[in-house]
Amino acid sequence: MDTAQGQPAWVLHRRAFRESSTLVELFSREHGRIGAVANGVRRRGWSGQLEPFIPLQVVWKGRGDLKTLTEVEQAGRGYALRGGALACGFYMAELLLALTRREDPHPLTWERYAIAVDCLPGDDAEPALRRFELALLEESGYGMELETDVLGRPVVPQSAYRYTPERGAEPAGTGEGGVEVRGATLLALAATEGQGLSQEPVRSEARRLMRAVLHRHLGGRRLRSREMFRSLRG
Structure with a gap:
């Protein structure tokens, strides 16, 4: 199973998936666009981070078209655009x-x-x-x-x-x-x-x-x- 460590990324799109998960489309610096599932978003405290216009540092694993996010950290100030x-x-x-x-x-x-x-x-x-x-x-x-x-x-x-x-x-x-x-x-x-x-x-x-x-x-x-x-x- 492939793992991508510490990847700078932005959320392009997100939508709810099942009861407590979220599907996200990320734009990463080294790997381009990535589709990923984030499990247990609320439990992990990721709800306020997996949003557009917030710079992130993420880790994912998986070889298929849909990766699994394992770590999410905010990497800078977010932008409250209007x-x-x-x-x-x-x-x-x-x-x-x-x-x-x-x-x-x-x-x-x-x-x-x-x-x-x-x-x-x-x-x-x-x-x-x-x-x-x-x-x-x-x-x-x-x-x-x-x-x-x-x-x-x-x-x-x-x-x-x-x-x-x-x-x-x-x-x-x-x-x-x-x-x-x-x-x-x-x-x-x-x-x-x-x-x-x-x-x-x-x-x-x-x-x-x-x-x-x-x-x-x-x-x-x-x-x-x-x-x-x-x-x-x-």
Whole structure:
């Protein structure tokens, strides 16, 4: 029987299982997404820890698709997210559940997820979300080419482009479909730390572009967090 010791992890989803157990979907740093059962949650005092947005240190055992949690410890302060920040947190969890496979490590995505959770309550949430989305796409095999166009020419900040997931960036006015975006926005997304992503109109263009690209790779799957965003705007 395999045992994973002291794994940093976040809870993506949880639901009650039988009388005193809980099924959890974890996102771990070294093993990626893990499905696990936590037995005797109340008796062990885990009820307040096995919640989203609380950094954990966990131990599990088992070789099958569903592991068994044997130890759970809180590894830092939790985040009591509200309103739009909560919707963003659920949005990230839904993307991970939809675009990753169990036991497929995504180390950069894990790092970006932790940074984004920390940023959600503040003013720099959107740049952190874009960095998370880009890392998830890259490590899921859907990386975006943002610094050159479809002909291999460097993207020019002042130029207008049309970006499609299937092809990439091509000069505006050519081709069909896709999202119209300025070169400055593509280059801001490509920057290591996302410089410029907090300023308009780059921020709005980047959000619109990433939404279209993710929608394409989600295969039409609807995200419940979108309903939360619409409800908050209403």
